[in-house]
Amino acid sequence: MDTNRVRILYYRRTVMKVNVMTHPLIQHKVTLMRDAETGSKDFRELLDEITMLMGYEITRSLPLEDVEVQTPLTKMTGKRIAGKKLGIIPILRAGLGMVNGMLNLIPTAKVGHIGLYRDPETLKPVEYYCKLPSDVGERDFIVTDPMLATGGSAAAAITLLKEKGAKNIKLMCLVAAPEGVEAVNKEHPEVPIYVAALDEKLNDHGYILPGLGDAGDRIFGTK
Numbered sequence: 232m233d234t235n236r237v238r239i240l241y242y243r244r245t246v247m248k249v250n251v252m253t254h255p256l257i258q259h260k261v262t263l264m265r266d267a268e269t270g271s272k273d274f275r276e277l278l279d280e281i282t283m284l285m286g287y288e289i290t291r292s293l294p295l296e297d298v299e300v301q302t303p304l305t306k307m308t309g310k311r312i313a314g315k316k317l318g319i320i321p322i323l324r325a326g327l328g329m330v331n332g333m334l335n336l337i338p339t340a341k342v343g344h345i346g347l348y349r350d351p352e353t354l355k356p357v358e359y360y361c362k363l364p365s366d367v368g369e370r371d372f373i374v375t376d377p378m379l380a381t382g383g384s385a386a387a388a389i390t391l392l393k394e395k396g397a398k399n400i401k402l403m404c405l406v407a408a409p410e411g412v413e414a415v416n417k418e419h420p421e422v423p424i425y426v427a428a429l430d431e432k433l434n435d436h437g438y439i440l441p442g443l444g445d446a447g448d449r450i451f452g453t454k
Contacts, residue, residue: 247409263277271450320388325377374392
């Protein structure tokens, strides 16, 4: 059964393209994370587990090459990952919660960091921190952020990566609102978006409904 569907939806008469992970384990764990009674420890562990499950699907298209190995009994030709190296780019701070899950799958991946804040007057994202691997142009990047709400931070982070020389980028989020998907699709139509859940809408304060609250606060136990 295909557990990763590309959903093409209409929102405000605009076509949205997003990969929604429908695997039963992912859906089960997302529901546990939505529960307001789930504490920070369990929330972090569930996020690690979901990230690994999503990472399995996101990396499905990685190229392979033949390699000869000596088993205890004989020589054989096996497979190993070929092509460009990988980089993981969490958007601070909540995106950090998805790093360990990806590193468990791809321990050789390099990790960069992008920090953005929202200007109180323009409401647009402003960069305050950016540290990337030195070989940006030689890597495929996965940008992580649990919540894709307005899409402003994700779109700005992708723009920043492109300005630094990145060419192949994927966006990985836990929960998304249609507004956020629409915004990233509009600014970066070639960037695939992978989410565990596509929710209904944003409320007046910019939170995803039904959502799961502030992911950063729930990961780190702050309010």
